[in-house]
Amino acid sequence: MRKLVVPGDVITEEKVKLGPNVYVEGGKVIAKVVGLAEVENGVAKVIPLEGRYIPKEGDPVIGIIVDVKIPGYDVDLNSAYYGFLPNEELKEEGTYGDVVVATIKRVDAVRNALLEKATILRGGDLITINPKKIPRVIGKKRSMLNLLQNLTGVTIMVGANGRIWLYGKNIDVAKEAIFMIEQEAHTTGLTDKVTKFIEEELGHEKA
Amino acid sequence: MKRPDGRNPEDLRDTIRIEAGVLDRADGSAYLEWGTTIRLVKTEKDDKDISSLEEEYLAVKTIREEGNYKYVEVPKPLWKEIEGYEVIDEYLKGNKVYVAVYGPREPIPRHEASPYKAILRYRYTMSPFSVPERKSPKPGRREIEISMVSRMALESILFLEEFPMTTIDVFAEVISADAGTRVAALTAAGVALADAGIPMKDIPVALAVGKIGNTEEDATIVVDLNKFEEDMPFAVDMPLVIVPRREEITLLQMDGRLKKGDVEEMLELAIKKGKELNKIQREALIRKYERVDSHE
Numbered sequence: 460m461r462k463l464v465v466p467g468d469v470i471t472e473e474k475v476k477l478g479p480n481v482y483v484e485g486g487k488v489i490a491k492v493v494g495l496a497e498v499e500n501g502v503a504k505v506i507p508l509e510g511r512y513i514p515k516e517g518d519p520v521i522g523i524i525v526d527v528k529i530p531g532y533d534v535d536l537n538s539a540y541y542g543f544l545p546n547e548e549l550k551e552e553g554t555y556g557d558v559v560v561a562t563i564k565r566v567d568a569v570r571n572a573l574l575e576k577a578t579i580l581r582g583g584d585l586i587t588i589n590p591k592k593i594p595r596v597i598g599k600k601r602s603m604l605n606l607l608q609n610l611t612g613v614t615i616m617v618g619a620n621g622r623i624w625l626y627g628k629n630i631d632v633a634k635e636a637i638f639m640i641e642q643e644a645h646t647t648g649l650t651d652k653v654t655k656f657i658e659e660e661l662g663h664e665k666a
Numbered sequence: 667m668k669r670p671d672g673r674n675p676e677d678l679r680d681t682i683r684i685e686a687g688v689l690d691r692a693d694g695s696a697y698l699e700w701g702t703t704i705r706l707v708k709t710e711k712d713d714k715d716i717s718s719l720e721e722e723y724l725a726v727k728t729i730r731e732e733g734n735y736k737y738v739e740v741p742k743p744l745w746k747e748i749e750g751y752e753v754i755d756e757y758l759k760g761n762k763v764y765v766a767v768y769g770p771r772e773p774i775p776r777h778e779a780s781p782y783k784a785i786l787r788y789r790y791t792m793s794p795f796s797v798p799e800r801k802s803p804k805p806g807r808r809e810i811e812i813s814m815v816s817r818m819a820l821e822s823i824l825f826l827e828e829f830p831m832t833t834i835d836v837f838a839e840v841i842s843a844d845a846g847t848r849v850a851a852l853t854a855a856g857v858a859l860a861d862a863g864i865p866m867k868d869i870p871v872a873l874a875v876g877k878i879g880n881t882e883e884d885a886t887i888v889v890d891l892n893k894f895e896e897d898m899p900f901a902v903d904m905p906l907v908i909v910p911r912r913e914e915i916t917l918l919q920m921d922g923r924l925k926k927g928d929v930e931e932m933l934e935l936a937i938k939k940g941k942e943l944n945k946i947q948r949e950a951l952i953r954k955y956e957r958v959d960s961h962e
Binding site for chain 1: 693694769770771772781825829830831832860861862863864865866867868869910911912948951952955
């Protein structure tokens with residue numbers, strides 16, 4: 460059972476392992492942020508609903524090249540922290556303003572990220588949403604993302620840092636659907652709502 | 667002794683409203699209204715009941731006279747006295763504060779950053795139009811000091827060590843002022859910081875307690891002083907920031923004379939009232955998500 464909590468709310472008084480965004484005080488497990496709290500398999504955690512992106516190892520991200528240096532590129536990650544992309548991780552030559560999709564290889568002690576396996580994305584549209592809502596856009600086992608792509612025929616790439624790149628014909632409908640997911644990320648029954656929304660929108664365009 | 671607006675000594679002001687997530691550009695924000703709801707009553711000039719009310723309570727005021735009639739402002743705690751009168755208007759008088767939180771974001775200037783924790787910056791400002799006489803828009807000695815003590819009060823509540831090499835900026839803008847603006851700003855800042863997703867131990871709550879009277883001997887301990895009370899012949903004002911769950915205090919300012927035992931009594935009252943205020947903060951945050959639900 461997930462419950463909406465605010466900072467200072469007691470999640471449980473049982474002995475559990477501590478997951479992200481909780482702290483323990485006098486035997487009580489307490490939420491640090493606004494989010495959905497759950498205790499699962501003996502781990503208490505809060506899934507945050509607000510906040511900026513913090514780089515994490517293994518995250519797929521979409522960045523923008525903001526500086527070109529001799530050993531590589533500085534990449535803006537829509538975060539307080541920058542990513543560094545070494546030359547050998549990008550097959551072609553990039554320049555200022557290029558949008559790249561990459562994976563975070565390592566994060567150092569002050570949270571700056573080293574990137575790998577990068578590709579430049581050309582054409583299409585880039586939108587930014589609240590990074591904490593990205594898991595809902597992807598869905599369980601990519602179910603929501605597959606649904607969006609199948610229904611609209613748009614190619615969608617999602618970065619964990621809140622940036623989404625879209626390429627294809629019905630970009631506007633896909634964008635609207637994504638913004639709707641962002642707005643209602645904490646509610647249930649989203650899949651049905653999104654299906655209905657896209658079908659209605661596409662139906663209007665045909666008519 | 668009666669309070670100027672008819673409140674009981676242990677009552678907060680009658681209207682306290684907070685809304686979370688009001689500014690689009692900010693990572694987190696809050697709007698707070700903290701004051702008293704006024705009813706404007708139209709009555710005859712020689713109405714004895716209203717005249718005696720005006721003498722007894724400072725907050726009951728004639729604002730306009732017109733022929734045989736006068737228009738009188740009556741604060742909410744005294745509404746039971748004006749049943750049956752013609753009510754012309756109803757509006758809020760008090761503190762109005764917007765708070766915006768940005769971050770954690772890249773520090774500018776860069777040399778201010780720390781590799782151990784985020785740097786918190788707090789900027790308290792009063793709009794030129796927030797007070798009866800125009801206030802210079804330049805940050806004055808008072809605002810700079812309030813910004814500093816507010817920042818220090820919040821630093822120990824936030825988990826700043828989770829964001830090295832960044833800054834978190836808090837901007838508190840007072841749009842309308844009626845005593846207790848620093849605590850109003852801090853109460854709103856607690857909600858705005860939570861709305862920005864900054865990890866914290868608890869939502870900090872701020873309020874003032876004090877002791878007021880016409881002389882030192884007849885002074886009584888009250889909570890949440892308004893402007894009339896702050897200007898009384900004997901007035902001691904003590905703004906506080908409270909961590910409600912642990913009942914800790916991270917800001918305490920006071921000047922004036924108190925008797926032995928007064929401080930204990932005031933702190934006890936402040937913590938009790940702080941918990942009430944904390945409920946309003948929590949509801950504000952939860953309401954932000956219910957607002958979306960109700961669109962269906």
